[in-house]
Amino acid sequence: MLLLNCPWCGPRDETEYHYGGQAHVPYPEEPSTLTDEEWAEYLFFRDNPCGPFAERWVHSAGCRRWFNVVRDTRTYQVLAVYTHSDPRPAVGFGAQAGGPR
Amino acid sequence: MDDLTLQRRSPLADLADRMRDGAVTGSRHVRLAELPFWTMISVRVDPGSPAAAAVEGVLGADLPRWCGQVTAHGLDHVLWLGPDEWLIVSEVAPSDLHGALTDAVGEAHAAVVDVSANRTLLELSGPGARSVLEKGCPVDLHPRAFEVGRAVSTTLARVPLLLCQTGPDTYCLLPRSSFAQYVACWLLDAMQELGSDFQDGSAS
Numbered sequence: 008m009l010l011l012n013c014p015w016c017g018p019r020d021e022t023e024y025h026y027g028g029q030a031h032v033p034y035p036e037e038p039s040t041l042t043d044e045e046w047a048e049y050l051f052f053r054d055n056p057c058g059p060f061a062e063r064w065v066h067s068a069g070c071r072r073w074f075n076v077v078r079d080t081r082t083y084q085v086l087a088v089y090t091h092s093d094p095r096p097a098v099g100f101g102a103q104a105g106g107p108r
Numbered sequence: 109m110d111d112l113t114l115q116r117r118s119p120l121a122d123l124a125d126r127m128r129d130g131a132v133t134g135s136r137h138v139r140l141a142e143l144p145f146w147t148m149i150s151v152r153v154d155p156g157s158p159a160a161a162a163v164e165g166v167l168g169a170d171l172p173r174w175c176g177q178v179t180a181h182g183l184d185h186v187l188w189l190g191p192d193e194w195l196i197v198s199e200v201a202p203s204d205l206h207g208a209l210t211d212a213v214g215e216a217h218a219a220v221v222d223v224s225a226n227r228t229l230l231e232l233s234g235p236g237a238r239s240v241l242e243k244g245c246p247v248d249l250h251p252r253a254f255e256v257g258r259a260v261s262t263t264l265a266r267v268p269l270l271l272c273q274t275g276p277d278t279y280c281l282l283p284r285s286s287f288a289q290y291v292a293c294w295l296l297d298a299m300q301e302l303g304s305d306f307q308d309g310s311a312s
């Protein structure tokens with residue numbers, strides 16, 4: 008069981024949250040100009056790193072707000088929690104081969 | 109026109125007898141009761157805006173600014189639901205309070221909605237109350253972490269509800285009306301064992 012620290016409510020059990028996949032996937036500027044392949048890339052293709060991963064969570068049983076978490080996919084260790092208005096923290100990424108993505 | 113409030117039927121009307129009979133006696137006594145028909149108004153507004161100040165003016169109380177905080181004035185209690193979302197639980201008639209609040213916010217970017225039928229209120233009270241809730245609530249209710257006057261949105265027995273501590277041994281639970289029967293039956297079942305004289309010695 009993960010214990011996630013909601014930016015507004017504090018530490019709550021994982022069962023109060025829902026997972027929202029990879030964070031920082033921007034909506035295309037001009038969706039109508041995308042090829043089918045580019046659209047499919049945007050809709051369906053996500054990173055699958057072995058290590059720190061920035062992902063979205065929503066506190067669905069609490070304040071119902073979305074926020075971002077950097078979680079190490081190997082250890083499930085939560086490295087950072089931040090809101091949409093915060094920049095992505097450098098925590099964890101710099102130590103990886105290739106650096107931040 | 110007839111007073112329609114006379115025809116109201118609470119979500120747990122059918123369980124009133126079972127809740128009364130389910131009261132547990134003894135050293136860890138605990139009882140469950142429904143306190144139906146509270147006025148509940150949902151408010152969404154930017155907390156720093158003039159509209160928020162107008163709402164606070166009507167209520168005579170500040171909108172809570174952090175998770176768990178409850179403010180109160182007169183017949184109104186204001187619960188924090190999110191950074192821009194609150195629930196007013198009140199004894200004022202729904203149309204009166206809703207009307208006063210919508211007049212106060214005017215055309216501002218805000219939402220004031222009468223959600224009185226959305227939830228009902230269950231009161232669980234007695235020295236055994238915390239033990240009952242701890243069987244199915246992920247929030248730490250120990251006095252070191254929770255206290256009288258706090259209210260949080262969480263889950264009990266896997267369903268979402270609002271939980272408030274209103275006295276040293278008294279908690280109010282506000283489940284959605286459609287979940288109320290499940291929550292009440294779950295609580296009645298969880299209460300049963302406290303009637304036993306057995307003490308496990310680890311109670312804190």
Ligand SMILES: [Zn+2]
Nearest residue numbers: 013016066070
């Ligand atoms: Zn939260």
